[in-house]
Amino acid sequence: MPIPLRSSDDAAAVAEPVAVVAAGVLPWRRRENALEVLLIHRDRYDDWSWPKGKLDAGESIPECAVREVREEVGLDVALGLPLPAIRYEVKSGPKVVYYWAALVDGQRVVPDGDEVDAVKWVSVAAARRMLTSPSDQEPLDALERASEEGDLETLPFVVVRHAKAKPRSTWTKEEGERPLAATGQRQAIAVANVLEAWSPSKVVSSPWTRCVQTVSPYLMRKNMGVKLANSLTEHAAERKPAKTMKQIIKQLDKQVCVAICTHRPVLPYALEVLASRCAPGIKKFLPSANPYLDPGSMIVAQQSKTSWRIVSVEVIAPFGD
Secondary structure (H helix, E strand, C coil), X not given: CCCCEECCCCHHHHCCCCCEEEEEEEEEEEECCEEEEEXXXXXXXXXXXXXXXXXXXXXXXXXXXXXXXXXXXXXXXXXXXXXXXXXXXXXXXEEEEEEEEEECCCCCCCCCCCCCCEEEEEEHHHHHHHCCCXXXXXXXXXXXXXXXXXXXXXXXXXXXXXXXXXXXXXXXXXXXXXXXXXXXXXXXXXXXXXXXXXXXXXXXXXXCHHHHHHHHHHHHHHXXXXXXXXXXXXXXXXXXXXXXXXXXXXXXXXXXXXXXXXXXXXXXXXXXXXXXXXXXXXXXXXXXXXXXXXXCCEEEEEEECCCCCEEEEEEECCCCC
């Protein structure tokens, strides 16, 4: 199970070994300019907490967070700002819960009636009084701080390295036609599963076969088209890096949730653009050493809708074989 590297997390909280890994969401909204969060009550434990739960077999941590909030309170959310993971002891050993903020706009909350018997939208102050576990205060603190700084409402920008391709040494045709290996085809399905946690509404890809094949499962699932950008190929980046960076900047400035799929040699240019947009203290969380990302992995950079600076970075490796 790949563990995400997130700018929100204290290293000690997510350090291995871990007996239980879980994920959850802090749903939030504004009513008359007042910030509200959604608490759930679990009859089994008689506690007030956040929607969360343990990973299913073969599931990534972001997928788990989205699934749990859907199952427990009937909300379909896209993950927003990552919030601090919390660590505490359970009978089987250390447990870590990864959290994200998620804006809820107009959806009806429907508790499942099994694990969750009541829900309540409350102010941050009321949430502090109601939360049963002291550890649940930490992600709430971060959510409130982001709100005060104008950085709670964000837009994700996703950079995907294509999944594992057939080896160059065994490929005799055009480099742009080199396809995914069997492992890469399975990775592409995992990439689609993870991308759904952020639900990009636009996908831009290198036109080379291995990149298009990486995003195809997501595109088919969403019934979407793809924009092919020659400037995102390896050859284009080598010959005209300024044009490659211009393309990345263009997509970053779209102010919609965009995912781009490209190659390892292109990643330094994408990272340079992202680094130039980072809020103080965030740049250091970007990958800095070659190969930057493993095949099929991605960077999720959340842009503040107030300042349009990047206020968080996550490196996500989809669950794979």
